[in-house]
Amino acid sequence: AQSVSQHNHHVILSEAASLELGCNYSYGGTVNLFWYVQYPGQHLQLLLKYFSGDPLVKGIKGFEAEFIKSKFSFNLRKPSVQWSDTAEYFCAVNARAAGNKLTFGGGTRVLVKP
Amino acid sequence: SQTIHQWPATLVQPVGSPLSLECTVEGTSNPNLYWYRQAAGRGLQLLFYSVGIGQISSEVPQNLSASRPQDRQFILSSKKLLLSDSGFYLCAWSRGERQAFFGQGTRLTVV
Numbered sequence: 071a072q073s074v075s076q077h078n079h080h081v082i083l084s085e086a087a088s089l090e091l092g093c094n095y096s097y098g099g100t101v102n103l104f105w106y107v108q109y110p111g112q113h114l115q116l117l118l119k120y121f122s123g124d125p126l127v128k129g130i131k132g133f134e135a136e137f138i139k140s141k142f143s144f145n146l147r148k149p150s151v152q153w154s155d156t157a158e159y160f161c162a163v164n165a166r167a168a169g170n171k172l173t174f175g176g177g178t179r180v181l182v183k184p
Numbered sequence: 185s186q187t188i189h190q191w192p193a194t195l196v197q198p199v200g201s202p203l204s205l206e207c208t209v210e211g212t213s214n215p216n217l218y219w220y221r222q223a224a225g226r227g228l229q230l231l232f233y234s235v236g237i238g239q240i241s242s243e244v245p246q247n248l249s250a251s252r253p254q255d256r257q258f259i260l261s262s263k264k265l266l267l268s269d270s271g272f273y274l275c276a277w278s279r280g281e282r283q284a285f286f287g288q289g290t291r292l293t294v295v
Contacts, residue, residue, distance in 0.1 A: 169233075169241075170280055171241070173229070173230060176218070177227040
């Protein structure tokens with residue numbers, strides 16, 4: 071069965087600091103990878119996704135993620151965060167061989183102090 | 185365009201009462217449908233997953249059940265609620281291996 075783990079439950083940082091959120095998955099086959107974000111009081115929305123091709127994926131709001139197949143990782147990064155990046159971030163995985171069932175990590179709450 | 189409706193937004197129910205949360209999708213056909221429970225610090229726990237009418241996969245043992253009576257309708261139910269069923273429930277849909285889209289969620293409080 072596929073599973074997803076996010077290393078940090080809470081991250082606190084100041085504006086303009088760099089952000090990196092770890093995500094590892096356990097599934098041996100071909101996977102699709104996603105990062106979702108949930109801003110306070112809002113729905114989950116997609117930040118970026120990886121299906122194939124360039125392992126460095128750029129998403130909305132200056133976020134990017136790198137798929138490292140050998141490490142089963144898909145870490146999310148942003149070089150310089152803003153107060154408005156305060157949110158909860160979720161990594162997710164699905165795989166065609168697993169029926170495209172979408173499995174989420176535990177989430178990371180990010181607080182950006184102004 | 186596709187939309188997903190989930191209701192009610194909030195619900196307070198006594199212990200032992202039944203539950204029915206409904207989710208419908210518009211603008212697509214044969215979607216994959218999901219019920220998740222979101223708990224602080226525990227992320228989104230997949231409860232049920234459906235690839236078609238009447239096809240339900242239960243991911244975790246629990247007091248809840250799900251049904252898909254129509255292609256774009258997904259219902260989360262319980263015959264007798266427990267205190268531990270309190271939480272935030274999210275419905276979602278996707279097509280194949282593409283991204284999932286989420287409903288607004290239902291905050292369930294069992295008292």
